[in-house]
Amino acid sequence: MANEFACQDCGESFAVAPAILARYPGWTPRKCLACRGGEVPSPRPNLTPSEVLDRFESGPQTGVFTDGCCEPNPGPGGWGAVKVIDGKVVAERHGHEEDTTNNRMELKALIEGFKMLAGDEAMPVFSDSELCVDTITKWAPDWARNGWRRGKKREEVRKSRPRKGTLRASQVSP
Numbered sequence: 807m808a809n810e811f812a813c814q815d816c817g818e819s820f821a822v823a824p825a826i827l828a829r830y831p832g833w834t835p836r837k838c839l840a841c842r843g844g845e846v847p848s849p850r851p852n853l854t855p856s857e858v859l860d861r862f863e864s865g866p867q868t869g870v871f872t873d874g875c876c877e878p879n880p881g882p883g884g885w886g887a888v889k890v891i892d893g894k895v896v897a898e899r900h901g902h903e904e905d906t907t908n909n910r911m912e913l914k915a916l917i918e919g920f921k922m923l924a925g926d927e928a929m930p931v932f933s934d935s936e937l938c939v940d941t942i943t944k945w946a947p948d949w950a951r952n953g954w955r956r957g958k959k960r961e962e963v964r965k966s967r968p969r970k971g972t973l974r975a976s977q978v979s980p
Contacts, residue, residue: 809821813836823882825904826880855888867892867893869890871919872885872887872918874913876910880905880906881905883902883906884901884903884911885901885902885911885915886899887899887900899922912937913935913941915933916938
């Protein structure tokens with residue numbers, strides 16, 4: 807099946823990621839994103855962490871800042887984390903995946919952000935993701951109390967999820 811399609815409304819050619827087509831065998835998209843009423847993503851400037859920080863005049867000057875996204879969701883995505891002390895970037899990590907979800911990228915950014923901290927280093931961690939904040943402040947403390955098991959069946963929390971000793975709830979700020 808080809809990845810290029812013609813929109814039935816505007817006639818423009820558009821592409822769909824192979825990973826999306828694989829999830830929906832036999833599906834043939836009929837409309838481009840613009841004609842479906844979705845926003846066509848505009849190119850975003852590729853800024854360095856320092857250039858991003860220069861755009862802000864207020865807010866925290868020290869902390870680990872994390873973010874992740876995926877567009878479309880699911881689809882290709884990326885994540886990033888920066889450690890900032892007194893307004894200066896001292897460490898950064900980033901990455902991408904071709905076939906992922908928004909939640910996975912948010913969590914990956916959070917985990918990598920925590921990896922930038924020394925074992926006993928106390929520093930606030932900032933995330934705009936409700937999932938990340940809830941994972942650290944609500945769910946992880948319960949998992950720890952329950953021996954890293956969850957639910958009625960007491961299933962072990964998957965190893966790819968944040969683990970005790972890696973994440974400290976007192977460090978996460980929404």
